[in-house]
Amino acid sequence: MTLQRDQSEQQILWLHPAAPAKPATGAPCNGCGLCCAAEPCPVAFLFLWQRKGRCRALEWDAEAGLYRCGMLLQPDAYLFWLPHIASGWFSRRVRRWIAAGTACDSEAELV
Numbered sequence: 494m495t496l497q498r499d500q501s502e503q504q505i506l507w508l509h510p511a512a513p514a515k516p517a518t519g520a521p522c523n524g525c526g527l528c529c530a531a532e533p534c535p536v537a538f539l540f541l542w543q544r545k546g547r548c549r550a551l552e553w554d555a556e557a558g559l560y561r562c563g564m565l566l567q568p569d570a571y572l573f574w575l576p577h578i579a580s581g582w583f584s585r586r587v588r589r590w591i592a593a594g595t596a597c598d599s600e601a602e603l604v
């Protein structure tokens with residue numbers, strides 16, 4: 494799968510064949526995973542120290558047939574310093590920071 498970022502930049506990504514197609518920018522997020530497969534968001538940048546490439550917290554949910562954010566689902570699995578008891582609290586913060594479940598804000602296009 495090839496991602497077109499702008500006129501000059503393309504990136505090849507691997508996404509699960511059963512993943513839904515990316516919706517139009519502004520449409521409800523459907524968990525296609527494209528944005529997180531392309532680059533880390535500020536949460537990954539800050540807490541996972543990931544500066545580029547596919548986010549390591551991107552998880553495929555086979556039952557639902559979509560991608561989910563591991564930092565939302567089980568942040569203590571990615572952050573060794575986070576106690577399990579604080580995982581729910583942290584997850585709620587992440588939900589707000591990444592605006593999970595809202596509109597697709599990725600302007601990337603597949604070519």
Ligand code: SF4
Binds near residue numbers: 515522523527528529
């Ligand atoms: S924000 Fe957009 S590109 Fe990212 S997972 Fe949701 S629908 Fe896909």
Ligand code: SF4
Binds near residue numbers: 529532534549
């Ligand atoms: S932390 Fe979550 S929302 Fe951010 S890039 Fe990784 S999987 Fe996507």
